[in-house]
Amino acid sequence: MSLIELDDVYRTYEMGGEVVRALDGVSLRIEAGELVAIIGQSGSGKSTLMNVLGCLDSPTSGRYALAGQDVSVLDDEQLAHVRNRTIGFVFQSFHLLPRQTALENVALPLLYRREGRLTPKAREAAAQEALGIVGLADRALHRPNEMSGGQRQRVAIARALVGKPHMILADEPTGNLDSKTSLEILDLLVALPEEQGRTVIIVTHEPEVAERCHRTIRLLDGKVVEDTRDGTPLPEKAAAAEREARGAAHVD
Amino acid sequence: MWIEILREALRSIVQNRLRAFLTTLGIIFGVMAVIAVVSIVQGVFFIYTSQLEGLGAGFLFVVSGNPSATKQIKTRPELDDEDADAIQSRVETVLATSPFFFDRRAVQFRGQTVFDVVLMPTSARYPEIQNHYVDQGRFFNAFDDKAKSRVVVIGPDLVEDLGLIRPVGTTVRLYGVPFEVIGVMEQKDGINAFGQPFDRAAIVPHQTAVSLGGKRGGGMLLVKLNTTDDVERSTEEIRRVLRSTHNIPPGDPDDFQIVTQSELLSTVGNITGIATWVVIAIVGVALLVGGIGIMNIMLVSVTERTREIGIRMALGATPQDILAQFLVEATLLGLVGGVIGIFVGYGVSWIATLVVPDFPPPYIPLWAILLAFVFSASVGVVFGLYPAARAARLNPIDALRYE
Ligand SMILES: Nc1ncnc2c1ncn2[C@@H]1O[C@H](COP(=O)(O)OP(=O)(O)O)[C@@H](O)[C@H]1O
Ligand SMILES: [Mg+2]
Numbered sequence: 001m002s003l004i005e006l007d008d009v010y011r012t013y014e015m016g017g018e019v020v021r022a023l024d025g026v027s028l029r030i031e032a033g034e035l036v037a038i039i040g041q042s043g044s045g046k047s048t049l050m051n052v053l054g055c056l057d058s059p060t061s062g063r064y065a066l067a068g069q070d071v072s073v074l075d076d077e078q079l080a081h082v083r084n085r086t087i088g089f090v091f092q093s094f095h096l097l098p099r100q101t102a103l104e105n106v107a108l109p110l111l112y113r114r115e116g117r118l119t120p121k122a123r124e125a126a127a128q129e130a131l132g133i134v135g136l137a138d139r140a141l142h143r144p145n146e147m148s149g150g151q152r153q154r155v156a157i158a159r160a161l162v163g164k165p166h167m168i169l170a171d172e173p174t175g176n177l178d179s180k181t182s183l184e185i186l187d188l189l190v191a192l193p194e195e196q197g198r199t200v201i202i203v204t205h206e207p208e209v210a211e212r213c214h215r216t217i218r219l220l221d222g223k224v225v226e227d228t229r230d231g232t233p234l235p236e237k238a239a240a241a242e243r244e245a246r247g248a249a250h251v252d
Numbered sequence: 253m254w255i256e257i258l259r260e261a262l263r264s265i266v267q268n269r270l271r272a273f274l275t276t277l278g279i280i281f282g283v284m285a286v287i288a289v290v291s292i293v294q295g296v297f298f299i300y301t302s303q304l305e306g307l308g309a310g311f312l313f314v315v316s317g318n319p320s321a322t323k324q325i326k327t328r329p330e331l332d333d334e335d336a337d338a339i340q341s342r343v344e345t346v347l348a349t350s351p352f353f354f355d356r357r358a359v360q361f362r363g364q365t366v367f368d369v370v371l372m373p374t375s376a377r378y379p380e381i382q383n384h385y386v387d388q389g390r391f392f393n394a395f396d397d398k399a400k401s402r403v404v405v406i407g408p409d410l411v412e413d414l415g416l417i418r419p420v421g422t423t424v425r426l427y428g429v430p431f432e433v434i435g436v437m438e439q440k441d442g443i444n445a446f447g448q449p450f451d452r453a454a455i456v457p458h459q460t461a462v463s464l465g466g467k468r469g470g471g472m473l474l475v476k477l478n479t480t481d482d483v484e485r486s487t488e489e490i491r492r493v494l495r496s497t498h499n500i501p502p503g504d505p506d507d508f509q510i511v512t513q514s515e516l517l518s519t520v521g522n523i524t525g526i527a528t529w530v531v532i533a534i535v536g537v538a539l540l541v542g543g544i545g546i547m548n549i550m551l552v553s554v555t556e557r558t559r560e561i562g563i564r565m566a567l568g569a570t571p572q573d574i575l576a577q578f579l580v581e582a583t584l585l586g587l588v589g590g591v592i593g594i595f596v597g598y599g600v601s602w603i604a605t606l607v608v609p610d611f612p613p614p615y616i617p618l619w620a621i622l623l624a625f626v627f628s629a630s631v632g633v634v635f636g637l638y639p640a641a642r643a644a645r646l647n648p649i650d651a652l653r654y655e
Contacts, residue, residue: 080565083565
């Protein structure tokens with residue numbers, strides 16, 4: 001069982017009678033602990049894929065199983081729990097709550113945790129620890145508008161880490177940052193699989209970013225056109241066999 | 253969880269203080285009106301009841317006529333000295349009876365005229381019945397009444413109004429003829445059972461007033477019992493005597509009504525009760541308007557914070573979490589308005605106390621405060637529900653992308 005199993009996933013939008021296939025038959029396996037870059041031109045469907053993977057959006061058709069759980073059968077409340085427990089998001093535009101301090105922002109996912117709820121004190125301690133990981137222990141009481149872009153994105157990464165999710169989804173995390181800050185943020189993200197054993201998926205259109213990831217998935221017009229691990233394409237045979245096995249399973 | 257939700261809601265309200273205040277104005281006014289009116293009505297009720305209680309449980313009066321049987325009554329019903337004498341002599345538990353009516357007349361002294369003075373023609377037994385005695389001079393006696401003497405006893409405030417320096421012995425004009433002031437009543441703040449102020453009244457012998465044509469209408473009898481043990485039985489006996497003096501055949505309705513103190517008290521209670529409920533109904537409308545204000549502002553707030561909702565949902569907030577957040581904020585808005593309203597209402601009732609003499613300090617019953625609380629909170633809940641449900645129904649990805 002892979003952490004992520006996408007089988008023949010479509011996500012279509014209807015725009016004035018015209019059907020846009022943002023995802024056009026995507027099948028993927030991503031294992032726990034992988035560091036994956038998703039690349040492709042603007043409009044190729046990267047964000048759509050991330051939103052589907054993050055359970056923020058649902059496929060129009062196809063199957064998505066996250067940690068063995070088919071998410072298409074879950075209702076809104078269960079999806080919220082899945083997001084809370086297994087996914088940490090890092091967005092291009094940070095998406096911090098402006099009126100809350102860094103500490104409060106980071107603690108937010110713990111507030112919405114159902115099972116194993118922490119006391120306010122424990123939540124604060126966990127948030128403080130996460131801020132320490134991203135090197136912002138001394139900025140805990142600052143509000144987003146008192147911080148630089150790089151610092152805000154660090155807060156966002158701390159927030160993504162605080163709930164100890166299986167995977168971190170980062171959609172163009174350095175898109176709003178200058179190149180030096182981008183490198184720092186990237187260093188933080190690519191270190192996570194090794195240091196914390198978390199799966200990290202980064203959407204980017206910068207080749208340098210992709211180079212630092214073990215695996216690169218290239219999208220074009222909603223299709224996976226390239227999938228390489230450490231520079232080697234995933235064996236076409238294996239992929240085909242996999243597809244076949246899936247086809248058989250469907251008949252069952 | 254609830255603590256965070258509450259803190260979040262408070263933060264949001266504090267952040268938009270002015271907006272929150274303007275939004276809750278409707279509720280503030282509504283609750284203020286409830287508190288002020290309830291407190292004022294209670295004050296009026298208190299004044300009335302304390303005065304009625306001052307009359308004593310043994311006080312009752314008889315009025316001529318019977319609204320529930322006017323059609324069956326043939327002759328014009330009268331209550332006069334003969335009825336008073338009959339009750340006095342035939343009902344053992346009666347201490348004193350006095351015919352009584354009131355009239356409004358001008359009183360003149362030298363060039364000075366005071367219009368619209370309350371004139372109370374009655375008998376010499378009046379002081380005992382009303383528990384109200386003379387301070388200077390004397391009250392008129394039975395002979396004065398029988399002789400139709402032109403004498404008058406006046407209240408201390410009327411003495412002032414007329415500008416009398418040594419009132420006893422002076423002559424004033426009443427019914428266009430001279431009357432001698434023979435006494436001044438002691439100060440007795442407030443009003444009698446019929447709503448007239450004691451201290452501004454002029455009291456004259458009943459027969460004198462009748463002979464001068466002062467009596468219009470059927471008149472009344474004031475009765476004082478010498479025991480309060482069985483007011484009902486005494487009332488029944490008085491009724492029997494009056495039916496016999498009025499020659500009412502068995503089976504015909506009474507042509508008079510007997511009103512006891514306890515009946516008066518319950519009538520006052522009813523009237524103030526009705527007034528309270530009428531006001532509460534009007535206030536309901538004010539609160540409705542306040543509620544619509546809250547709904548409006550909450551819809552704005554949900555729209556403004558769409559992105560925030562998306563972020564929270566991405567981090568794991570369930571639709572119920574979002575619903576709770578906005579519902580609590582709306583409820584809190586209502587409550588804030590309610591609390592401000594209670595304080596302003598209390599202030600307004602203090603003003604009533606300062607402006608109206610003899611008005612008791614504001615008394616706001618606990619039920620009124622609870623009612624205001626419950627009302628303003630429920631207005632928040634009810635009118636916050638729709639905006640909150642709209643927030644909860646948002647799709648996370650659409651909310652996140654909202655600009
Ligand atoms: N909400 C939407 N409504 C209509 N079309 C959309 C919507 N979101 C994305 N698309 C379309 O889907 C395609 C893929 O978009 P997206 O996943 O955002 O691309 P990327 O992130 O790679 O730039 C684009 O053609 C885009 O116009
Ligand atoms: Mg994108």
